[in-house]
Amino acid sequence: MPERPGPERSVADWDGLAREWDLWQGLPQRPTLWWRDDDAVDVTASLEELRRSARVPVALAVIPMALDRPLQPRLGAYLADWPGAAVLQHGVGHLNHAAEGAKKSEFPPTRPSSEIELALTVAGNFLRETLGSCVLPVLTPPWNRIGEPALALLPRLGFRGVSRFDELPYAGKASPATQFPRFREINTQIDVIDWRGSRGFVGEAAALGRLAAHLAARRRGSVDPKIPTGLLTHHLVHDTATWRFLDKLQDWLAQRGGLDVFQDPRELWPPL
Ligand SMILES: [Zn+2]
Known part of the structure; x- marks a missing residue:
């Protein structure tokens, strides 16, 4: 019997990243990045640590209506004073509506569209009222x-884009989102947390491996080279090793030509 392939893995060290980085020199596109951090609802010590750590713009995916962790109005004042921060709507209540045994999802195809439409609208209005x-x-x-079905609703509900996570191997899958005009899907690829194992830092080899692999896929044109590579963090669960890696990555990029490779989320999804 043929062996079942394991999950795709890609590893690299800083030298490996440097080799990939050098291959971008002289190309019309830059090896751009962007940073998404998930699950904020309040100003916590770890959110303050994120603000200290991030020398570049960050898109915070904020949960509008989590039952156990209500959105705190003081987060609005805090973000008004953090010029690099922008907010994305992180679902409605971060609640699972998938059928028993199916992968967790707040917006599975089995959930009625009318219910999803109402929930997204109410939650989005509340998020804007609270955070500005x-x-x-x-x-x-x-x-x-x-x-x-839920994805197809988004443009009509006023959404300009969606952000998910791309698993390895990175190859151009035609996303249904691309068929909506002026609607952009910009995903993340480098999750710094080892959710299936230690729930701590995933390790440099895995994080740099995904970064180098996604950059290589863009450079070769197997995915759109203009769409930046996404760093995904979850400030509430970062251990010391995770914070250290984020520092080291920014140091490395600063030395390699500048932190302006990080794109501002407001420019990724500009106003109409
Ligand atoms: Zn989340």
Whole structure:
């Protein structure tokens, strides 16, 4: 019997990243990045640590209506004073509506569209009322999952984009989101947390491996080279090693030509 392939893995060290980085020299595109951090609802010590750590713009995926962790109005004042922060709508309540045994999703294809439409609208209005103009009309579905019927609703509900997570190997899958005009899907690829194992830092080899692999896929044209590579963090669960890696990555990029490779989320989803 043929052996079943394991999950795709890609590893690299800083030298490996440097080799990939050098291959971008002289190309018309730059090796751009962007940073998404999930699950904020309040100003916590770890959110303050994120603000200290991030020398570049960050898109915070904020949960509008989590039952156990209500959105705190003081987060609005805090973000108004953090010029690099923008907010994406992280679902409605971060609640699982998937059928028993199915992968967790707040917007599975089995959930009635009318219910999803109402929930997204109410939650989006509440998010904007509470946090103000830093909220971008972009949905980050919890667990990075959204069924196609719900995805198709988004442009009509005023969303300009969606952000999910790409698993290895990175190859151009035609996303249904690309068929909506002026609607952009910009995903993340480098999750710094080892959710299936230690729930701590995933390790440099895995994080740099995904970064180098996604950059290589863009450079070769197997995915759109203009769409930036996404760093995904969850400030509430970072251990010391995770914070250290984020520092080291920014140091490395600063030395390699500048931190302006990080794109501002407001420019990724500009106003109409
Ligand atoms: Zn989440």
